[in-house]
Amino acid sequence: MNFKELLRFLGELQQNNSKEWMDANRKRYQQLRKEFIAWLDDIDRSLAEIDDGYYPTPGKKGINRINNNLMFHPNKPIYKDHFAAGLDKAPGTGDFYVEIGLQGSLFAGGIWRPEPKTLRSIREAIDYDGEEFQKILNKRSFKALFGDLYEDEKLTTAPKGFQKDHPYIDLLRNKSFGVVHRFSNEEVFQPDFKDKLIKVYLEMLPFRRYLNKAITV
Template identity: 70%
Template sequence: MNFKNQIEFLKELQRNNNKEWMDTNRKWYKEVRNEFIGWLDSMNTRLSVLDDEYYDTPGKKGINRINNNLMFHPNKPVYKDHFGAGFDKKPKTADFYFELGIDRCIFAGGLWRPEPKVLRSVRDAIDYDGEELQKILNKKSFKNLFGELYEDAKLTKSPKGFSNDHKHIELLRHKTFGVETTFSTEQTFNENFDEKLIEVYTEMLPFRRYLNKAITV
């Protein structure tokens, strides 16, 4: 799919980030949204054959709202500057997220600031077999694509129940277990962009499987 129509819409929306402009251009918005949903549907079908446990996520179910939540973020503009969607969106599992923005697109996945019970399960898994997670993170192709774990909230000391000299203390201190990689918006115009998404999804899959096993076992 060529995302130029979506990018052009987003650029104009950011120049006119208000309900009046959106109402006037509602037909255009529905056009680019439906095109995006159609692409999500096709990728959902392709990704489903890569994992026996893939959770079917049609485009209408995976796509995020373009409105910002002004109740919790009153200082944000009315509308976002990107189209976002999730694949393999089984509730309460590590996610896989795609974001198409004006300046870049993002692939991300994992657990973002999970609730204490879930976070404890991940830490217990690391305590039991953290070597397996470290092996995934250290894989050359994984590091080349994602680098390190996403730098978010992180403890300065050991979490409760774990010693400061634990062999996996650096992993245990994380509150978010996620990774991401970015591409320029121009790269989304390439004919092989769909293959890039599949490449990223496949590379991230062992990481997400480790987390899902930790929180479901």
């Protein structure tokens, strides 16, 4: 995958964010999309080899649309400034998110703003064995790659059915449970970028497995 050409295209797209410009550059976009899907397919195969529980997700299935959803975000530009995809996308679970874009690139995973039933399941899991979840979050190598949970909206008090002095109240107040590792574009251009992606995936795996077990068992 020629990531430099991908970012060059995205930069020009953001300077000319219109359907007219995209139509004039459609072949260029389609070629880059094809290359990105092929890169995703290679990552998909590699992750399946190292993770027995991996859910195969071909690039065509995992890749996100480049169009912003203007129905819900009418003030956003027509096109995004990144290419992205979700891998390991077993139905009803959180995926492993990959994004390559102008503002840097990132790998992320977890559950973002789940519907109430799913959120309740995660909170009940933390109530039952929050010590296990906290141990995952506090692991030194995990902290080094992700820091803390992704900062998102939180309740100002205890969720319904949980005590304010619950030992894991700070976790229970979250509305999202996700982590992010960011890369500079210079890192993306390096030959060992795939190795770094795999390292992040493996470090994130116990975190994602805990959440997926919480919402599927």
